[in-house]
Amino acid sequence: MKYRTFLTTLLLFLFSFNLGIVIICITTFKDTVHRAEEKSLGEHYFITSALIKDFQSVESRGTDIEGSLGSLLQPYSYLSGDKKVKLALYQGNQLVYSNRQEIGMPSRFVEPPKDGTRLVSMQKSAGHTYVMVSGKLPVPYDSYTMVYLYDTTDAITAWEQMKNTLFIAGLILSSLFAFGLLLLLHRIFKPLSQISQISREIAAGAYNTRLPVSGRDELSEMAQSFNHMAEEIQRQIQELAAAAEQKQQFADNLAHELRTPLTAIYGYAEYIQKVVRTEEDKLFATNYIMSESRRLQKIAYRLLDLATLRENRIELTDVRMEELVRGVEQALSLKAAEKNMQITYEYRFETLFCDADLMHILLVNLIDNAIKACSPGGVIKLAADLEDGHKVILVQDNGKGITEEHLAHITEAFYRVDPSRSRSGGGAGLGLTLCRQIAVNHQAELSFASELGKGTTAKLTFTGKSSDKSVMP
Structure with missing residues (x-):
């Protein structure tokens, strides 16, 4: 029973504990991705809004936009100073500007919906993880598509390290919990094991065996109750043994008491029957027979008195x-x-x-x-x-x-x-x-x-x- 309790409790703990770790990891991962997406959407909106104003300013001066794209987008290169951001500008399906080497993108990001909806997605490339935001510029510049890529590799790596740390810590804590639980159950079930062992010893005849009592908890009360029960059993067994001994002694004494007068009665009766004696001898033998008969009668009456006293109030x-x-x-x-x-x-x-x-x-x-x-x-x-x-x-x-x-x-x-x-x-x-x-x-x-x-x-x-x-x- 101890090991079934141990395994059941341990499995429930492991399931609950690891489920908690999984929930924490999933929640943290979603939060990390959500923050990266929010940052990327904000940066994309800022760059797009600023770029439209730049396009309008260039057109107001009568300058060609296509020839000025490099100079217009150059100020935004500071965003990629930490090598975590990539900007790409497409005109149709044609890449017209990129501040870093090209990363393969799905076609739906090159040609996002024309209703102004922006696309957000996670993408892995060359061992890195990116948050990709793609959206068309407003009319009349809707032929252009701005793609913003934010490298979240460090955040994802930190999350993976945290996840691994949690599972390693969970493994260590689970081992410590299992060891502690085993010690606890061993202490809890120790009195039960002692009761089982001592019960067998008492059943084998060791009536003086008792449980050790320490503390004042429920286990101590149980041990005291068991010892009290054992003492009562021992006392009753001793009383039964004493009663049995007294009964046996009574039977032995009764047989001894009856033997002497019965032997004398039989001997004198045989003496009268087989031997020719005078009337005086016969009278003597008869008197002795009557004396011993009265003795047996006294014993019978006394035993009857004792039986009456024991059975009646x-x-x-x-x-x-x-x-x-x-x-x-x-x-x-x-x-x-x-x-x-x-x-x-x-x-x-x-x-x-x-x-x-x-x-x-x-x-x-x-x-x-x-x-x-x-x-x-x-x-x-x-x-x-x-x-x-x-x-x-x-x-x-x-x-x-x-x-x-x-x-x-x-x-x-x-x-x-x-x-x-x-x-x-x-x-x-x-x-x-x-x-x-x-x-x-x-x-x-x-x-x-x-x-x-x-x-x-x-x-x-x-x-x-x-x-x-x-x-x-």
């Missing part, structure tokens, strides 16, 4: 914190008492804009994880307060804590900080994953902070409508 209402805390306390008080742990509850706002059931599940899961992380005699605190204008719920424990390596993954499906403890406790490995999804559905952020040996803090920050409710005095 929940209905949020104003829930009193007193009722929400009471429900959580009833669900966990017995378990905390069995492990000799203390759970405290504090809240400084009256209502929370949420789904009561889902928020109950989230808080129960967070506190249940805190119970599992604490030793007997541990203390767990649930605190609801305001922070930077947003409502915040904190669940703090003084358990053993979590390393930073594990902390970044604890909300991933089936991720276990302590796999042996989680399986023995019957967990499905989906509790915190479900909590994170519940937080997302409430326009809230779930974050964790922990220090080994000192405990863990789960923080739920509401950024939506729930943060606008009134605070308790």
